[in-house]
Amino acid sequence: MKDPKKYMNPYYAGFLLGLVVIVSFYLTGRGLGASGAVKSGVVAVVEVVAPEHAAESEYYGPYLQEHKESPLKAWLVFLLGGVFIGGTVSGAYSNRLGIKIDHGPKIGTLLRVFTAIIGGILFGFGAQLGRGCTSGAALSGMSVLSSAGFVTMIAIFGTGFVVAYFFRKLWI
Amino acid sequence: MGPLVPFGIISPEFNYIVALFIGFGFGWVLEQAGFSTSRKLVGVFYGYDYVVLRVFFTAASTAAIGLVALDYLGAIDFNYLYINPTFLWPAIAGGAIMGVGFIIGGFCPGTSVVAAAVGKVDAWLFIIGSFLGIFIYGELFPMFKDFYMSGNYGPIFVYDSLGISRGLFVFLLTIVAIAAFVITDFLEKRVTYGIVPNHPKYGKTVPAIAVSAIAALIIMLLPAQEDQFANIKIEDSNKVKYVTTEQAAFDIYNSINSFQFIDLRSEEEYKEFCMTNAIRMTLKDVSMHKYSNYFTNKLKTPVLYSNEEEIALKAYLIAKDEGYANVAVLKGGINEFKEMIENPTKVQTAGFVGDYTQEFLTKFSIFIKSDTTLTKPRVKKIIEVKTVKVKGGC
Numbered sequence: 217m218k219d220p221k222k223y224m225n226p227y228y229a230g231f232l233l234g235l236v237v238i239v240s241f242y243l244t245g246r247g248l249g250a251s252g253a254v255k256s257g258v259v260a261v262v263e264v265v266a267p268e269h270a271a272e273s274e275y276y277g278p279y280l281q282e283h284k285e286s287p288l289k290a291w292l293v294f295l296l297g298g299v300f301i302g303g304t305v306s307g308a309y310s311n312r313l314g315i316k317i318d319h320g321p322k323i324g325t326l327l328r329v330f331t332a333i334i335g336g337i338l339f340g341f342g343a344q345l346g347r348g349c350t351s352g353a354a355l356s357g358m359s360v361l362s363s364a365g366f367v368t369m370i371a372i373f374g375t376g377f378v379v380a381y382f383f384r385k386l387w388i
Numbered sequence: 389m390g391p392l393v394p395f396g397i398i399s400p401e402f403n404y405i406v407a408l409f410i411g412f413g414f415g416w417v418l419e420q421a422g423f424s425t426s427r428k429l430v431g432v433f434y435g436y437d438y439v440v441l442r443v444f445f446t447a448a449s450t451a452a453i454g455l456v457a458l459d460y461l462g463a464i465d466f467n468y469l470y471i472n473p474t475f476l477w478p479a480i481a482g483g484a485i486m487g488v489g490f491i492i493g494g495f496c497p498g499t500s501v502v503a504a505a506v507g508k509v510d511a512w513l514f515i516i517g518s519f520l521g522i523f524i525y526g527e528l529f530p531m532f533k534d535f536y537m538s539g540n541y542g543p544i545f546v547y548d549s550l551g552i553s554r555g556l557f558v559f560l561l562t563i564v565a566i567a568a569f570v571i572t573d574f575l576e577k578r579v580t581y582g583i584v585p586n587h588p589k590y591g592k593t594v595p596a597i598a599v600s601a602i603a604a605l606i607i608m609l610l611p612a613q614e615d616q617f618a619n620i621k622i623e624d625s626n627k628v629k630y631v632t633t634e635q636a637a638f639d640i641y642n643s644i645n646s647f648q649f650i651d652l653r654s655e656e657e658y659k660e661f662c663m664t665n666a667i668r669m670t671l672k673d674v675s676m677h678k679y680s681n682y683f684t685n686k687l688k689t690p691v692l693y694s695n696e697e698e699i700a701l702k703a704y705l706i707a708k709d710e711g712y713a714n715v716a717v718l719k720g721g722i723n724e725f726k727e728m729i730e731n732p733t734k735v736q737t738a739g740f741v742g743d744y745t746q747e748f749l750t751k752f753s754i755f756i757k758s759d760t761t762l763t764k765p766r767v768k769k770i771i772e773v774k775t776v777k778v779k780g781g782c
Binding site for chain 1 (some may be wrong): 398464468507509516536
């Protein structure tokens with residue numbers, strides 16, 4: 217097993233990420249995003265399992281109206297597909313592939329399982345309410361200098377700093 | 389000019405392929421930066437790993453500077469970019485919930501996909517959790533709907549909200565970013581090395597940031613875009629395609645309609661007396677994609693005019709710059725046209741309609757004076773190019 221390569225210089229990585237955002241806006245008029253793709257997945261599942269409920273719902277209904285072909289034929293789904301591939305290729309290239317479960321030194325795997333799921337539930341819920349996550353609302357929003365982008369970013373990171381202390385045992 | 393999909397230069401179907409490639413770049417960079425590990429991601433909140441701050445702030449600054457620069461250069465039209473609308477209360481509430489989710493879960497949706505891609509089980513669990521979270525939201529949505537729609541300020545810009553210019557804001561943003569980098573560099577040397585002795589060192593703050601700061605400064609100090617047109621001058625008037633006032637008269641009299649007159653004067657002058665069926669545009673409008681259909685219409689040559697020729701010639705240069713081949717300028721401007729109507733026997737272009745020029749122009753003078761609507765604005769609405777609606781967001 218080869219040693220993993222070093223991580224990229226973060227400023228350089230940030231610069232490249234900024235370029236990716238610029239290219240995205242220049243080519244398509246929109247920035248990056250992620251949570252929307254997960255929503256597409258949820259809508260797709262609900263539609264299969266309970267189609268009438270999906271069609272009637274105030275939440276799933278409009279989405280289905282807009283994506284008549286398939287809930288999964290959405291720009292963000294393709295984007296995230298690319299992210300997955302890009303991540304895998306980068307991981308392979310850097311010898312960082314491997315089934316692992318990361319967690320802080322003071323907690324065990326079982327607790328990590330719970331915190332990962334709960335964190336996901338909170339983030340999924342919050343991203344819908346906040347109309348985006350760190351990639352879509354915050355990063356892309358800040359790139360076009362929207363007020364929403366900055367408000368969302370400050371809300372996410374500000375809250376993070378405030379509550380970090382109370383969950384410190386999870387990480388340090 | 390970008391953005392290419394809304395302008396139809398890239399088809400909506402191909403857009404999905406574009407998304408795939410952009411996503412690849414996104415995923416690659418995130419993984420290379422170390423965003424496939426939850427422990428690195430929360431490091432900024434505990435002061436042992438500042439990678440998130442460095443990457444995020446640099447990316448946002450780079451993208452903001454880049455997009456503003458492209459806008460200034462006329463390479464991108466901000467009117468067609470997706471600007472996420474501000475719904476203040478749900479943004480704050482949602483952001484706060486996400487903040488807690490970040491600390492507990494150690495991921496955000498994008499990074500969870502990257503981490504899942506390299507095999508991190510906690511990332512897969514986070515994604516499953518996200519599904520559940522969105523499902524719960526979807527089921528409870530009617531409860532939140534009013535709150536979700538509250539505080540709607542529309543797609544407003546942060547610099548407008550703060551009451552400063554865009555260039556100044558971008559500059560300040562860059563300064564704040566650099567300050568954050570310097571402070572965290574310092575904290576890292578003093579504090580982090582104690583906690584994590586093998587923490588990779590990044591030396592100085594990268595020159596790329598300095599370059600960005602200079603770029604931001606330049607952008608801020610650049611003249612406002614209106615002044616851009618002040619220095620446009622015609623080099624060689626022989627190369628300009630002209631339409632004479634006699635040709636215009638002939639076209640109007642016989643209702644040939646092969647000219648689309650474009651008035652570049654003020655609203656008042658336009659309303660008082662204009663060329664037949666003329667539309668009014670500003671110099672900036674000539675460069676905008678949304679009016680391009682007037683310049684690409686093969687059946688109707690756009691004829692630019694102002695009082696004399698000076699402003700029309702500027703518009704002509706702008707149009708040529710945009711790549712429009714079929715453009716003309718009204719020779720002598722509308723003043724010459726008015727002169728021709730008043731004194732039809734003073735022929736400008738000899739032999740235009742042969743020996744009958746003077747006869748024709750006299751007839752024309754009577755004709756055009758007989759119906760005042762011919763020289764008043766008649767066109768109700770300027771037709772804008774239809775663009776693909778910019779979808780966006782999350």
